[in-house]
Amino acid sequence: MNEQTPVRRRRTVSANQIAAERMNDEKTQGQYQPYKDAAWGFINHWYPALFSEELPEQKVEGIQIAGVPILLRRAAGKLYAIKDQCVHRGVRLSSKPMCFNDTSIACWYHGFNYDLETGMLNNIVANPDSTLIGKTGVTTYPVQEVAGMIFVFVREDDFPLEDVPPLHHDLPVRFPENNERFPHPLWPDTPSLLDEGAVAMGMHRTGQSNWRIACENGFDNAHILVHKDNTIVHALDWVLPLGILPASDDAITLIEDEDGPKGQMQWLFTDRWKPVLENEALGLKIENLKGRFYRTSVVLPGVLMVENWPEEHCVQYEWYVPITDDMYEYWEVLVRVCKTDEDRKKFKYRFDTVYVPLCLEGFNDCDLYAREAMEEFYADGTGWDDEQLVETDISPVVWRKLASRWNRGIAKPGKGVTNATKTGSIRMRRLAEGKAPGYFVEKIENVNKR
Amino acid sequence: MLTSAEVSEVTLTFADGAEHVLAVEAGQNVLDAGLAAGLPLLHQCRSGSCSSCLARLTSGHAEHRAGASSSLTPSEKAEGLRLLCMTEAQGGCSFSLGYDSKVGETKPVVAQSFVNAVERVAADVVRLELELAEGSWLTFRPGQFINVTVPGTDVVRSYSMATTPADLPRIELFIRLLPGGVMSDWLENRAAVDDVVTIEGPFGAFFLKDKVKAPHVMIAGGTGLAPMLSMIDTIRATPGKKPPVLLSFGCQTPEGLFALDRLELRGRWLPGLETRLSVDRGACESARTGNPVAAITADDTLPPDAVAYLCGPPGMIAAARAHLEALGLSSENIFAEHFTASGA
Numbered sequence: 001m002n003e004q005t006p007v008r009r010r011r012t013v014s015a016n017q018i019a020a021e022r023m024n025d026e027k028t029q030g031q032y033q034p035y036k037d038a039a040w041g042f043i044n045h046w047y048p049a050l051f052s053e054e055l056p057e058q059k060v061e062g063i064q065i066a067g068v069p070i071l072l073r074r075a076a077g078k079l080y081a082i083k084d085q086c087v088h089r090g091v092r093l094s095s096k097p098m099c100f101n102d103t104s105i106a107c108w109y110h111g112f113n114y115d116l117e118t119g120m121l122n123n124i125v126a127n128p129d130s131t132l133i134g135k136t137g138v139t140t141y142p143v144q145e146v147a148g149m150i151f152v153f154v155r156e157d158d159f160p161l162e163d164v165p166p167l168h169h170d171l172p173v174r175f176p177e178n179n180e181r182f183p184h185p186l187w188p189d190t191p192s193l194l195d196e197g198a199v200a201m202g203m204h205r206t207g208q209s210n211w212r213i214a215c216e217n218g219f220d221n222a223h224i225l226v227h228k229d230n231t232i233v234h235a236l237d238w239v240l241p242l243g244i245l246p247a248s249d250d251a252i253t254l255i256e257d258e259d260g261p262k263g264q265m266q267w268l269f270t271d272r273w274k275p276v277l278e279n280e281a282l283g284l285k286i287e288n289l290k291g292r293f294y295r296t297s298v299v300l301p302g303v304l305m306v307e308n309w310p311e312e313h314c315v316q317y318e319w320y321v322p323i324t325d326d327m328y329e330y331w332e333v334l335v336r337v338c339k340t341d342e343d344r345k346k347f348k349y350r351f352d353t354v355y356v357p358l359c360l361e362g363f364n365d366c367d368l369y370a371r372e373a374m375e376e377f378y379a380d381g382t383g384w385d386d387e388q389l390v391e392t393d394i395s396p397v398v399w400r401k402l403a404s405r406w407n408r409g410i411a412k413p414g415k416g417v418t419n420a421t422k423t424g425s426i427r428m429r430r431l432a433e434g435k436a437p438g439y440f441v442e443k444i445e446n447v448n449k450r
Numbered sequence: 451m452l453t454s455a456e457v458s459e460v461t462l463t464f465a466d467g468a469e470h471v472l473a474v475e476a477g478q479n480v481l482d483a484g485l486a487a488g489l490p491l492l493h494q495c496r497s498g499s500c501s502s503c504l505a506r507l508t509s510g511h512a513e514h515r516a517g518a519s520s521s522l523t524p525s526e527k528a529e530g531l532r533l534l535c536m537t538e539a540q541g542g543c544s545f546s547l548g549y550d551s552k553v554g555e556t557k558p559v560v561a562q563s564f565v566n567a568v569e570r571v572a573a574d575v576v577r578l579e580l581e582l583a584e585g586s587w588l589t590f591r592p593g594q595f596i597n598v599t600v601p602g603t604d605v606v607r608s609y610s611m612a613t614t615p616a617d618l619p620r621i622e623l624f625i626r627l628l629p630g631g632v633m634s635d636w637l638e639n640r641a642a643v644d645d646v647v648t649i650e651g652p653f654g655a656f657f658l659k660d661k662v663k664a665p666h667v668m669i670a671g672g673t674g675l676a677p678m679l680s681m682i683d684t685i686r687a688t689p690g691k692k693p694p695v696l697l698s699f700g701c702q703t704p705e706g707l708f709a710l711d712r713l714e715l716r717g718r719w720l721p722g723l724e725t726r727l728s729v730d731r732g733a734c735e736s737a738r739t740g741n742p743v744a745a746i747t748a749d750d751t752l753p754p755d756a757v758a759y760l761c762g763p764p765g766m767i768a769a770a771r772a773h774l775e776a777l778g779l780s781s782e783n784i785f786a787e788h789f790t791a792s793g794a
Contacts, residue, residue: 007562007646008584010619030711034719044689131479131535132497159689404719409689 029384032400036384037410041066041211041322044159044408045301046170048319048331049081049152051202052145060105062094062441065154065329066322067414069441070141072150073116075102080116081141081152084441087121088112090416096444114138147198147335156409165408168194169261172297172305172317182253182265186293187308190315191337199344200317201351202333203360206438207320207368209375211302211328214320216399217371218304219266219296221245221273222392226366232310232358238292241275242284245391248272252398255299262406263299264398298399300406310334310359321439322411324419326379329439330368332360458539460512462489462505466550474539479515480505481534490551496535503534510543558651561586563621565645568637572701572708574627575673576637580647582619588651589615592658592680593759593787596651598623598633602640605632608653610677610761610787612709614684621649624676624708656761656787658684664755667779668697669742669770671762675699675709677787679716681759686720693722696750700728700742707737743770746777754778760786 029036043066050072055061060073062084071084071094084092086107096108104122106113111125120137124130142153144167153164168174173182175189184190191198207214217223221244227233233240246252251272255263267273277286295307304318319331334355338344377383389397414420419427419437427437435442456476462484463469474483481503484491493503498520507530514520514527514536522533532545563580571577582588590596595610609623627634658681666685668678678697685692701707706729713725726745727737738745743766746752756779760770767788774784 007564007586009564009644010581010584030715031718033715130497132495135496156689160691163690401718405721410687 028397032397032404034404034407034410035212035400038212038403038407039210039325040411040413042301042403042407042409043068043411044153044155046144046151046153046165046167047301047321048149048204048333049143050150051200051204052148052150055079055150058099060094060097060099062092062443063329063439064323064414064418064441065152066411067324067417067420068154068411069417070152070154071105072143072152073097073099073105075099075116078102079143079145079150081143082114082116082119083138083141083157085138085417086110086112087136087138092418092441094441094443096447116140147193147200149193149200149333159409169259170299170301170303171261172263172299172303173255173261173265184295184307186269186291187312190305190307191313191335192315193317193333193335195337197337197339198335199338199347200333200335201348201355202317202331203356204319204329204331204439205368206323206436207328207330207371208326208436209328209371210326210378211320211322213374213378214328214330214371215298215302215304216396217367218306218318218320219264219298219395219399220392221266221268221296221395222390223367223370226370227363230358230363230366232354232363233292234288235358236292237288237290239277239286239288239290240292241277241286242279243276243392244268245274245276246272246394247274252394254398254402255297256402256406261299261303262402263297263303264395264402265297266295266395268295269293300403302403310355310363313337316359323439324414324437326375326422327419327437327439332364334360459542460539461542461544462491463508463544463546464551465546465548466552468551477538479535480512480532480537480539480545484534491534491547492549493535498533498536501533505532505534505537505545505547506530507532508544508546511540512537512543512545513540514538556589556591556652558653559588560648560650561588563647563649565641565643565647566620567643568641571624573703573705575706575708576625576627577708578623578625578637578641580621580623580649582621583646587619588649589618590652590657591615592684593656593677594652594654595677595787596621596623596649597653599648599650600633600636601645601647602636603632606650607633608789609673610654610656610680612676612679614680614687616683616687622676624673626673654787656759656785658759659757659785661688661690662757663691663693664757664783665752666693666695667746667750667752667756667758667774668695669746669758669760669762669766670697670699671742671766672701672706674761674763674766674787674789677761678759679709679712682716682720682723686716692720695720695723696726696746697723698726698728698742698745700730700737700740700745702730703732704729704734704737705732707734710736741766741769743773746773748777750777752777752779754780755783757783758785760784760788762788764788 047065055074057074062071069084071082073080084094091109093105093107098106098108104113104115113123115122119140139157142164144151174192253265294309297305302320306316309316314334314336317333321329336347338347457473460472460474470489472483472487481493494500501521518536520533520536562583566581567579569577592614595608597606597608599606611621612624613622670678717723728740728742728745729737758774760767767786771784
């Protein structure tokens with residue numbers, strides 16, 4: 001009896017205390033607990049993986065979404081996506097692609113060869129009679145290519161393929177079919193990625209903040225203050241308000257269609273929202289002349305649509321694709337329907353000369369640094385408890401509740417994958433070499449020289 | 451038709467004495483034959499390397515496939531050890547296995563835990579939150595229960611977990627207070643945060659069946675709600691399309707209802723969840739008057755493959771079973787756990 005070991009408490013960090021009187025008190029926060037749990041993203045959703053031009057015939061690329069390493073390959077005109085982690089010893093196949101035919105890929109380390117269609121281990125280079133062959137394999141991911149973009153359905157290993165929803169369930173609402181429900185008298189029908197003749201042009205890059213912080217920025221109608229001094233706003237004399245306040249209880253409409261996306265539409269530039277153009281006490285007044293009407297909506301898994309932006313007949317889509325819990329891939333995509341080659345050329349010219357430098361970079365760079373400015377407050381959980389919300393935050397709070405209800409799964413914290421361990425020596429060496437952690441696999445470039 | 455020269459009779463004996471006889475074809479390895487027969491044989495690489503499928507040859511002849519290499523050393527082989535994934539039988543032979551036949555099932559263990567919270571949540575219900583102590587662990591399937599030793603006594607009581615295995619090391623129990631009950635006395639008069647509580651589990655064959663997409667009906671009386679909460683949270687976290695869930699929760703009086711805020715949140719988070727509340731007596735805005743069994747009616751048009759989970763006092767279980775069968779559910783799809791109040 002004297003030998004009994006003492007019973008000890010687990011060494012856990014106690015959760016932050018929430019002050020009960022705050023607007024976002026424990027009860028409010030509880031309504032979106034699943035969203036708070038989704039630091040590594042929502043899983044079992046369609047995400048953009050690459051632009052089509054980033055994956056030419058025979059190219060292999062490795063990326064990471066929601067803590068899942070994914071390999072993409074285009075071979076004999078067909079697209080494939082499989083888990084980028086050999087079952088044998090966990091090596092990323094994409095870091096040094098080795099393909100012996102158009103239907104499989106081998107791990108460059110010990111030669112485990114996988115069928116691209118099924119993910120099954122179908123050979124081992126130096127061990128073709130192994131009894132393991134045909135008995136194991138890697139997860140495959142459904143792929144779809146539209147308008148110059150490659151989408152991947154990032155699923156949990158045991159999410160049944162027959163339950164995979166169509167891509168349009170994870171894309172913004174479309175027009176003209178929603179004209180009556182969401183009228184837009186100030187601009188022509190918003191194009192969609194899925195429209196015939198739709199052309200998507202854009203860019204993607206890694207942002208160093210949690211994907212939720214990034215996502216909430218886009219449809220937060222007080223954030224436009226960060227754009228007050230942007231060149232395009234003044235060069236084109238746009239009336240961009242200091243902020244836009246909700247003016248009625250139907251300022252936001254939930255989108256919860258059975259056979260469609262789940263999200264929210266904000267009725268900007270109607271009497272349900274009030275643009276603020278002047279702050280007398282601070283001596284601020286917007287004196288630009290040209291109306292720049294737009295509307296924002298967001299759908300799961302975090303897809304922003306800015307209609308009538310940056311110009312008529314154009315729409316801006318954004319994705320904030322979770323990579324880890326502290327990085328996301330920021331996608332800015334402009335979509336326009338181009339009926340002829342001439343249209344396409346014109347769109348491309350305007351994209352290169354105006355939209356990239358002044359909008360996707362100049363204007364949206366401000367969003368990128370604004371999100372990163374919030375990251376440290378939220379990274380250890382402090383911000384989720386201590387944020388002091390205000391009227392305009394109905395947008396993110398409604399989104400958090402909606403996302404808690406309609407997400408198809410909460411990604412588990414990445415384990416055994418790139419950048420899951422923040423302090424590993426390989427990560428440190430890469431940092432020392434000036435390579436920021438990011439979305440793409442680090443390729444082994446020259447086999448004979450380091 | 452295979453002749454006896456082509457088929458060997460292989461006997462596998464598990465550590466708990468369970469014995470299985472297999473017909474292994476010439477050229478087939480014993481592991482494949484055993485797995486095909488549904489035996490719970492431990493294995494991983496199936497190629498002679500990982501050593502998970504280690505077994506000891508106790509009689510007869512059986513060698514590794516000719517020319518195949520494995521991670522077994524010559525001395526281990528000489529001792530009679532074999533890797534079943536590489537082993538072909540040469541005539542009748544027997545193996546013993548170092549683990550028992552229930553290896554796939556979770557065996558109950560004793561664990562220590564700390565009290566995180568004791569909270570009265572209804573007139574006669576206390577929420578007890580425990581956290582497994584450093585070095586202590588047990589896991590369970592949603593719906594199962596544990597035995598709790600009332601601190602300071604040697605009295606043991608059984609309660610179903612309201613949390614899921616994913617919530618471990620946190621475990622939450624809903625306990626009904628009984629006049630003069632030993633557990634009730636501890637909860638009401640002595641229990642405090644940081645008390646140490648000995649628990650043992652898991653127990654019970656009442657648990658959520660995996661990957662059933664047919665509609666689920668859950669009928670809970672009083673603290674019988676606890677295993678339903680665990681199952682609902684598990685369904686919510688399961689990948690793929692989720693089954694619709696109809697939960698009927700009833701108590702004797704409105705003051706007895708609890709966890710309503712939690713049910714409301716689950717309703718927001720799980721679009722397919724519908725909750726009905728009933729009280730036997732006493733007016734209540736949110737609950738109908740009557741018992742939770744009668745709250746399920748023919749209007750719910752339950753398909754014949756619907757599954758039902760019942761937890762409550764024996765009378766409620768019997769009534770619910772008869773009622774659901776009358777509504778067309780098949781008796782093998784009705785799973786029940788009944789509880790009885792322990793004497794003081």
